[in-house]
Amino acid sequence: MKKVLLAAVFLTGFSFSYAQEAQTKSIDPKEDQDLMTWYHKDFSTTKVYGVNTANAYKYLESKGLKPKTVIVGVLDSGVQVDHPGLVKNIWSNPNEVPGNGKDDDGNGYIDDVHGWNFIGGKNGDIDIDNMEVTRVVAKYKSVFEGDDSTKNKANQAKMPEEFALYMKSKELFNKKSIEAKQSLQTYTMINSIIPNMVKLLGGKPVTAETLQGIKPPTDQKDAIALQVLGQVSQSPEFKGKSSAEFEKLMNEQMKEAIDHFAPQAKQYDLSYDPRKEIVGDNYDDYSEKNYGNNHYEGPDAEHGTHVAGIIAGLPQGKEIQYGVASKVAKIMSVRTVPNGDERDKDVANAIRYAVDNGAKVLNMSFGKPVSPGKNIVWDAFKYAEEKGVLLVKAAGNENEDVAEHLAFPTNFKNVTDEKPFVNNVLVVGASTNRNNELRADFSNFNKKMVNVFAPGEQIYSTVPKNEYKYLQGTSMASPVVAGAAAVLLAYMPNLKPDQIIEALVKSSNLSSENKFPEFSQAGGVIDLKKAAEYAYNTFYNGKSSGTVKPAKSVKKTVKK
Numbered sequence: 001m002k003k004v005l006l007a008a009v010f011l012t013g014f015s016f017s018y019a020q021e022a023q024t025k026s027i028d029p030k031e032d033q034d035l036m037t038w039y040h041k042d043f044s045t046t047k048v049y050g051v052n053t054a055n056a057y058k059y060l061e062s063k064g065l066k067p068k069t070v071i072v073g074v075l076d077s078g079v080q081v082d083h084p085g086l087v088k089n090i091w092s093n094p095n096e097v098p099g100n101g102k103d104d105d106g107n108g109y110i111d112d113v114h115g116w117n118f119i120g121g122k123n124g125d126i127d128i129d130n131m132e133v134t135r136v137v138a139k140y141k142s143v144f145e146g147d148d149s150t151k152n153k154a155n156q157a158k159m160p161e162e163f164a165l166y167m168k169s170k171e172l173f174n175k176k177s178i179e180a181k182q183s184l185q186t187y188t189m190i191n192s193i194i195p196n197m198v199k200l201l202g203g204k205p206v207t208a209e210t211l212q213g214i215k216p217p218t219d220q221k222d223a224i225a226l227q228v229l230g231q232v233s234q235s236p237e238f239k240g241k242s243s244a245e246f247e248k249l250m251n252e253q254m255k256e257a258i259d260h261f262a263p264q265a266k267q268y269d270l271s272y273d274p275r276k277e278i279v280g281d282n283y284d285d286y287s288e289k290n291y292g293n294n295h296y297e298g299p300d301a302e303h304g305t306h307v308a309g310i311i312a313g314l315p316q317g318k319e320i321q322y323g324v325a326s327k328v329a330k331i332m333s334v335r336t337v338p339n340g341d342e343r344d345k346d347v348a349n350a351i352r353y354a355v356d357n358g359a360k361v362l363n364m365s366f367g368k369p370v371s372p373g374k375n376i377v378w379d380a381f382k383y384a385e386e387k388g389v390l391l392v393k394a395a396g397n398e399n400e401d402v403a404e405h406l407a408f409p410t411n412f413k414n415v416t417d418e419k420p421f422v423n424n425v426l427v428v429g430a431s432t433n434r435n436n437e438l439r440a441d442f443s444n445f446n447k448k449m450v451n452v453f454a455p456g457e458q459i460y461s462t463v464p465k466n467e468y469k470y471l472q473g474t475s476m477a478s479p480v481v482a483g484a485a486a487v488l489l490a491y492m493p494n495l496k497p498d499q500i501i502e503a504l505v506k507s508s509n510l511s512s513e514n515k516f517p518e519f520s521q522a523g524g525v526i527d528l529k530k531a532a533e534y535a536y537n538t539f540y541n542g543k544s545s546g547t548v549k550p551a552k553s554v555k556k557t558v559k560k
Contacts, residue, residue, distance in 0.1 A: 039455035056528035073354030076304030079333035115333035127299035129340035136169035177268035196225035309462030324483025328490035344373025365475035371408035394474035396444035424497035430456025445519035
């Protein structure tokens, strides 16, 4: 679930770095070690809604519990498995001989030593793929809006579910494709006038005084540059920066925006389809599962590597970043998400692969508004439930109520259902380190369909090329919770998914500010130490066997 927050609307703010600087003031976030690890903090002592990682381990160890390794499947864009901050916590398939070109364990996947890639094949790996709405419009446009109006009406009557899917996809396709083109044009234009802005500053810092001293330009590009400078100068990130610092930051942020929007020319291209040539499967055959390759990283593993570090990153060198489950988890990389929307067939197969190869927690930081193959994904959800595997899913980054704007895959077949059709899915919203703005302004929400919130803004973690970076999104909140679940399972391995969910929901640190109780079932942010206490006292009998009591029935009141 990739999100470039700077690129939403230019006038509303200037990237995730804006939020960092707003809190760190003169401290460079790249050097602020407190900020790097804020999401681990103990709320009771710091009043910052962290997840209380260290105290959770202390509590569990005080009970004499010995942890067992928990495999966490990261269904994402890929993971740099040899990253220095991850390499010691990467899962290795014990039944596969590396590099011998054979399927040693007979699971249908050759040399799947650290996981599998369902969006690759003999001809390489998919980087950019369509959005799902593009695929739906491309598939059904000639069926429902072809040249023969009589045939169109007949097909619409004969295929009502597909027609409804097509109409919803068409509406979103038209809206989003236009927005993408306009955004790319906007950021390309701004990028082109960075030299003009630097010239107008004349070597002076970005201050109100400097801007007031600039004479109104007669050149059109300079006039636009001055207007943008006026907006930028309001941002704490840019205020007071030297001319050189300003130029560097602007170049970085415009590159990020352009890199985000440029691929959308393909993502919304009805004729673009890399699947057949690269993967080589029969995409319409949902029963097909033995395709792909063992390229765990893929062309762009930033998102997945960041997620993996949040779950199980280990401090190395001068880096102090560590994952919530760094002491107990191993990461299985299951490449599922391209630069575009994930495909339902791949999601279903990725879930089954991870479950069959021993993962007990799966992190799914992705989502989309339509899902043609939702039933095959729901079957995979059910399969995971039967195997006792917890699925942790990001709520989405559209600042929407997920009951009104679905983010597939969902654990509710209908939004009117009282409860999910499975009991092993945990949906996560993103919180901040600002108590008066606890819900991140991008995070989706719903009292019934979102279970908990967890830190998801200004999250520092591993990225490819052995580096580290701040990212934000519910994509970052979800692995915080996946890591927390892995810790509970490591020390109490017989806990069931619904018991883990109940423990995290019931023990969350509550907040009453700004309607926060209405945003999730928990009404708060998870606290791993409290969840460990709840699980131990409610389900675990204190014996080394790890026997647990049945989960309580959790009654939920939903505001209508």
